[in-house]
Amino acid sequence: MFLHLVLLPLLVFVPLHLSVLAVRVANAPELGWPELAPAAVFLAALLVVWVALRLGRYAGSPAVPSAAMALLGTGIALQYRIGTLRTVEAPTPSQLALPIGIATMLAVWLLLRRRRIERLEPLWGVFLGAAVAVIAGVIVAGRGFRGAFYLAGGMNPVEIVKPLLVVSVASLLSGHRRLLRRGFLGIPLPPLNILATVGVLWAPPMLLLVAQGDLGMFALMNATLLVMLYAVTNRSLYLVGGFAALFAVAAVAIPMTDRGRVRLAAWLDPFSSETGTGWQILQALVAYYSGGIWGTGFGAGSPNAVPIVESDFVYAIVGEELGMTGCAAVLLLYGALVFGGLRIASRARSAYASCVATGLTACLGLQTLLNVGGCTKAIPLTGIPLPLLSHGGSSLVTTLLMTGLLLAISDEEPPLGARSGRS
Amino acid sequence: MLDSLSEFLAPPRCREVLALLRGAFCLACVALVLRACFHFAPYRVGHRVRLMLFPALFCIGALAIFVYQASWQLAGHTRKSFVSYMERHNSRPDNAAHHLIRGEILDRGGERLAYTEADGSGRRVYEYADACAHVVGFRHPSEGLTGVERAADDALSGWKELRTMEDVKEAGLAAMRPDRRIGTNVVLTIDVGLQLRACSEFDRLKRRGAAVAIDPRTGEILLLFSSPSFDPNRFDRSLNVDPEGRLLNRALRGRYPSGSTFKTAIAALMVECGVPQELDCPADGFRLRSWRRPIRDHEYYAYERKGLRWPGFGRIGLDTALAKSSNAYFAQGGVLCKPAPFNAMVARLHLNESVTVYSNGVRSIDSIAGNCPPLKRAELQELAQRSIGQGTLLVTPLHMAMLTAAIANHGVLVPPRLARDEPPREPERVFSRRAADRVAQAMRRVVTGGTARGIDLPGLEVRGKTGTAQNPGGKDHAWFVCFASRPGEEPSIAVAVVVENAGFGSAAALPVARGILKRFFQ
Structure with a gap:
C-alpha cells in the first residue's frame, strides 16, 4: 500500500514541483521556505491517508486511491504553478478545501465501509430531497457569476448534488432492476409505472438545474443516470438510445438559451469572434500548439494568456507545458481512476453498492470527458470543472467525497486470515 | 549555493x-x-454486472478527443485561419508563429511605417509611433487589429492567395520555418513627412483635432492625422477607456459643425444657380421673418462688446463676403439658391454618406457619415443656418478636405484613396468649372486680404478659408481649409484642419495648415 498511496503519487508530484522551483531559481537566485509548502502539504495529505488506511486495515482496491492521490498531486502542482495556491497568505476557503476534502474522504470511508453503505439504500428520499433543497437554495440565495450561481465566498454547493443524486437514484434502479430489465429482442420494455416513478422523482432536480441555467451539470447527471440504468439492466439500448435522446435534447435546447447560443457559436466558428467569445478557446488552442508533442516544460510556458485558465481550462496548462505526452499521462491517470472504479463496481456484493460505484465512476469519467472535450474544442464548452485538477474548493471536496464512497464500497469485509497482529 | x-x-x-x-x-x-x-486482488465473486459498453465508450471518447486535440496541437499549421490567428493574437514568446514575417506597411516614399522584426520575437515595430498611429493602426495580441493593419490583413498576412487545402498545408509548413516572409507589402499614399509635421504642430497646440490632406488631381490622401495620438508600440489597455479618446481617428470619425469653411460650397452654389452676387448686408444681419432671431455678423458682437455700434458691410460682392466671412451674406445667398439645388450639392459632396478610403473587397476603412439630411422646401431657416456651417450640419475633416479638393480641381472630385496601388476611382463633377474657379479666385482674396492673411507664403499661391464653429460642447472649434500650388501650376494639395475648442480658425487651425504646406513645398 505504501507504494500505491505514497511513493507513486509522490513520484508523479515531485517532478512537477521541481520544475516550477527550477524555473524560479533560474530566474532569480532566491527561494523561500513557503516555496516548499505545496510539497509539505501534499506529503502530509499522502501520509495521513496512508496511515489512516493502514490503521483501518483497508482491504479494497488500491487503484482508485492511488490514481486519485496522483491526480490530487498534479492538481496541487498546477495550482501552485499558476499562482492560485498562495502559501504566505492566511488560509482561504479554497485552501481549507484540501484538508476538509481529505477528512471527508476518510470519514465517509470509515462510516460506510464493510457493507454499511447498504444502510443508505432506504434513505433515498432524504438524499433526493437534500439535492433538490441544495439547488433550490442556491437559486434563491446565490448570485450569478460567470454564468453560474455561487454562494458567498465563491462556494458552489451544487457540486454536492452529484453524489447525492447518484446515491438516491441507485436505490431506485437497483431495487427495480428486474422490472427495468424486462424487454423483447433486446429492446427494453419496462412496466410504465416503474418508468413513471423514476421519471417523476428524477424530474425535480433536473428541472431546477435547467432553471439555474446549469446545462452542463444537467447533461452530466442525465448521462450518469443512463450509465447506471445500463449497468443494472445490462440493456445496451438504454445507453445507446439514451445518449441519442440526450444529444437530440441538447441540439434542440441549447440554441434556445442565449448563453447556449453564444457557446455553440464559439464552438462552431470561434474565428468569427476572435477577440470576443472565441478568445478563450482560441488562446487555449494556441497554447496546445505552442506545447507541441513534448511541451515547453512545466513552469516555462505562458498559460496565463488563456483567461481563467486555473479553473475550467486547467487542461490547457498541461497541453502547453507538458505537451501531448503529458496530456496522455494525465488521461491515463483518469483512465486508471475510471477502470479502478468500474472494477470496484463489478466486485461489489450488493446490487445497490455496485450501482452506486458505477454511478460515481461514470460521473467522474464523464466529467473528465466533458471538460477535456470542451477545452480542446471537440465539443461545446459546458462549464464543468476537471475533477481534482481545476481550481475550486467545492469541486475538490465533492470529488474526494466520491472517492471516499468508492473506497467504502471497495473495502467490503475485514481481510481474511489472522491479520490483526499487523498494525 | x-x-x-x-x-x-x-x-x-x-x-x-x-x-x-x-x-x-x-x-x-x-x-x-x-x-x-x-x-x-484476491478473487471474489461479487454481484456480477456486465459493464462492457461504458468503458468502451469512455475509451473511444477519450481517444477521439485526444486525436482531435492532436489535430490542433501537432497539425495546427494545416489550418489556414488558425495560423493567421496565431500570427495576430499570440503573446507567447516561443510560438512558431513568431517566425512569420508579416508584410510591411510603407508610405508613398517607401518609408517603413510598420514592420515585423526578424529576430524570432515577432515584434511589430511602428517606426513613426504617434505620427501614423491612427491610419496605420496596430496589431495587438489581445486587442486585435485596427487601421490599415486590419483592413489590409489579407495581403499583409499573405493568406489571401491560398485557395486549396494543399496550398494551405504547404504554406503552413513553410511558414513554420524560421523567418519566413508570408505577406505582401502594402504601400500607402500617405507622406510620412506631412504626418510628422502635423503631429508636431498638434503637440505644440496640445489640443484635440485632426488634419487631412488630399492631392486634388488624383484623390491620394497625403495626410490623415488625429490628435491626441498614442504610441502603438506600447499599447496599454487603459487607452480603451481614455477620457481623451486617443484611439478615435478624428480625421475620419470625428463629426464637427463645419463653421464658415462651408461658405466656400455655398459660394460655388450661388455662382452655379446664377443668383445675384451683390447683396446687402446691414449691421442688423439677415432675418427670414421679422419674428426670427437674425443671423448677424461676427463684427456686430465684437463692436457691441466694446460698447460701439457697427455700421455693417453694406452692399458687398462675393470676394469681399468670403474675405470677411460674412454670415449675413451667405445666409441670404443660401436662401436665394433654394433647398433643392442645395440638397443636390450635398449629395454630390457625399456629406450624408460614409466615404470609403480603402477597400480590398473584404474589409475597408470608412469615414463616418456626416449629418446634412435633405431639406424640405419650407425649411429656409435651417437652410440659412447650414449656409454658414451651423444648424444641424455636421461633417468630418475628410468631407471638408474633399470639398476643398473638388474646388481646387476645377469642380471635379476624385474620390479619396489610401492605397497607392489601387486604381483611381471614377472622378465626379461636383461644381461647374466656372463656379469652382470663381470660388478659388475668391479664396485667394481671403488669403491676400481677408481672414487668412497669415498663410500667404511667398512663392506659393495659397487659397483658403477660415472657420469658427459654434458647438454645444464648449469653446468654438477652429477650422481651416486651403489648397495651394506653385504659380502657373495646378493645385497639388488640399488641406482641412480642425482644432477642437480652440477659438478662431485663423488663430489655431491656420498655423497647422501653414506648417503642412511649408513641409509639402519645401
Missing part, C-alpha cells in the same frame, strides 16, 4: 532539466497506472 544553482540553471540548461522532469512525470504516471492495472 542558490547562486551557483541559479547559474547552473541558466536558460539553455533549464530547458534540458525541464525536459528530464517532464519525462520523469510521464514515466511516473505510466508506472502508477500499470501498477494499478496489474494489482491482483
Whole structure:
C-alpha cells in the first residue's frame, strides 16, 4: 500500500514541483521556505491517508486511491504553478478545501465501509430531497457569476448534488432492476409505472438545474443516470438510445438559451469572434500548439494568456507545458481512476453498492470527458470543472467525497486470515 | 549555493532539466497506472454486472478527443485561419508563429511605417509611433487589429492567395520555418513627412483635432492625422477607456459643425444657380421673418462688446463676403439658391454618406457619415443656418478636405484613396468649372486680404478659408481649409484642419495648415 498511496503519487508530484522551483531559481537566485509548502502539504495529505488506511486495515482496491492521490498531486502542482495556491497568505476557503476534502474522504470511508453503505439504500428520499433543497437554495440565495450561481465566498454547493443524486437514484434502479430489465429482442420494455416513478422523482432536480441555467451539470447527471440504468439492466439500448435522446435534447435546447447560443457559436466558428467569445478557446488552442508533442516544460510556458485558465481550462496548462505526452499521462491517470472504479463496481456484493460505484465512476469519467472535450474544442464548452485538477474548493471536496464512497464500497469485509497482529 | 544553482540553471540548461522532469512525470504516471492495472486482488465473486459498453465508450471518447486535440496541437499549421490567428493574437514568446514575417506597411516614399522584426520575437515595430498611429493602426495580441493593419490583413498576412487545402498545408509548413516572409507589402499614399509635421504642430497646440490632406488631381490622401495620438508600440489597455479618446481617428470619425469653411460650397452654389452676387448686408444681419432671431455678423458682437455700434458691410460682392466671412451674406445667398439645388450639392459632396478610403473587397476603412439630411422646401431657416456651417450640419475633416479638393480641381472630385496601388476611382463633377474657379479666385482674396492673411507664403499661391464653429460642447472649434500650388501650376494639395475648442480658425487651425504646406513645398 505504501507504494500505491505514497511513493507513486509522490513520484508523479515531485517532478512537477521541481520544475516550477527550477524555473524560479533560474530566474532569480532566491527561494523561500513557503516555496516548499505545496510539497509539505501534499506529503502530509499522502501520509495521513496512508496511515489512516493502514490503521483501518483497508482491504479494497488500491487503484482508485492511488490514481486519485496522483491526480490530487498534479492538481496541487498546477495550482501552485499558476499562482492560485498562495502559501504566505492566511488560509482561504479554497485552501481549507484540501484538508476538509481529505477528512471527508476518510470519514465517509470509515462510516460506510464493510457493507454499511447498504444502510443508505432506504434513505433515498432524504438524499433526493437534500439535492433538490441544495439547488433550490442556491437559486434563491446565490448570485450569478460567470454564468453560474455561487454562494458567498465563491462556494458552489451544487457540486454536492452529484453524489447525492447518484446515491438516491441507485436505490431506485437497483431495487427495480428486474422490472427495468424486462424487454423483447433486446429492446427494453419496462412496466410504465416503474418508468413513471423514476421519471417523476428524477424530474425535480433536473428541472431546477435547467432553471439555474446549469446545462452542463444537467447533461452530466442525465448521462450518469443512463450509465447506471445500463449497468443494472445490462440493456445496451438504454445507453445507446439514451445518449441519442440526450444529444437530440441538447441540439434542440441549447440554441434556445442565449448563453447556449453564444457557446455553440464559439464552438462552431470561434474565428468569427476572435477577440470576443472565441478568445478563450482560441488562446487555449494556441497554447496546445505552442506545447507541441513534448511541451515547453512545466513552469516555462505562458498559460496565463488563456483567461481563467486555473479553473475550467486547467487542461490547457498541461497541453502547453507538458505537451501531448503529458496530456496522455494525465488521461491515463483518469483512465486508471475510471477502470479502478468500474472494477470496484463489478466486485461489489450488493446490487445497490455496485450501482452506486458505477454511478460515481461514470460521473467522474464523464466529467473528465466533458471538460477535456470542451477545452480542446471537440465539443461545446459546458462549464464543468476537471475533477481534482481545476481550481475550486467545492469541486475538490465533492470529488474526494466520491472517492471516499468508492473506497467504502471497495473495502467490503475485514481481510481474511489472522491479520490483526499487523498494525 | 542558490547562486551557483541559479547559474547552473541558466536558460539553455533549464530547458534540458525541464525536459528530464517532464519525462520523469510521464514515466511516473505510466508506472502508477500499470501498477494499478496489474494489482491482483484476491478473487471474489461479487454481484456480477456486465459493464462492457461504458468503458468502451469512455475509451473511444477519450481517444477521439485526444486525436482531435492532436489535430490542433501537432497539425495546427494545416489550418489556414488558425495560423493567421496565431500570427495576430499570440503573446507567447516561443510560438512558431513568431517566425512569420508579416508584410510591411510603407508610405508613398517607401518609408517603413510598420514592420515585423526578424529576430524570432515577432515584434511589430511602428517606426513613426504617434505620427501614423491612427491610419496605420496596430496589431495587438489581445486587442486585435485596427487601421490599415486590419483592413489590409489579407495581403499583409499573405493568406489571401491560398485557395486549396494543399496550398494551405504547404504554406503552413513553410511558414513554420524560421523567418519566413508570408505577406505582401502594402504601400500607402500617405507622406510620412506631412504626418510628422502635423503631429508636431498638434503637440505644440496640445489640443484635440485632426488634419487631412488630399492631392486634388488624383484623390491620394497625403495626410490623415488625429490628435491626441498614442504610441502603438506600447499599447496599454487603459487607452480603451481614455477620457481623451486617443484611439478615435478624428480625421475620419470625428463629426464637427463645419463653421464658415462651408461658405466656400455655398459660394460655388450661388455662382452655379446664377443668383445675384451683390447683396446687402446691414449691421442688423439677415432675418427670414421679422419674428426670427437674425443671423448677424461676427463684427456686430465684437463692436457691441466694446460698447460701439457697427455700421455693417453694406452692399458687398462675393470676394469681399468670403474675405470677411460674412454670415449675413451667405445666409441670404443660401436662401436665394433654394433647398433643392442645395440638397443636390450635398449629395454630390457625399456629406450624408460614409466615404470609403480603402477597400480590398473584404474589409475597408470608412469615414463616418456626416449629418446634412435633405431639406424640405419650407425649411429656409435651417437652410440659412447650414449656409454658414451651423444648424444641424455636421461633417468630418475628410468631407471638408474633399470639398476643398473638388474646388481646387476645377469642380471635379476624385474620390479619396489610401492605397497607392489601387486604381483611381471614377472622378465626379461636383461644381461647374466656372463656379469652382470663381470660388478659388475668391479664396485667394481671403488669403491676400481677408481672414487668412497669415498663410500667404511667398512663392506659393495659397487659397483658403477660415472657420469658427459654434458647438454645444464648449469653446468654438477652429477650422481651416486651403489648397495651394506653385504659380502657373495646378493645385497639388488640399488641406482641412480642425482644432477642437480652440477659438478662431485663423488663430489655431491656420498655423497647422501653414506648417503642412511649408513641409509639402519645401
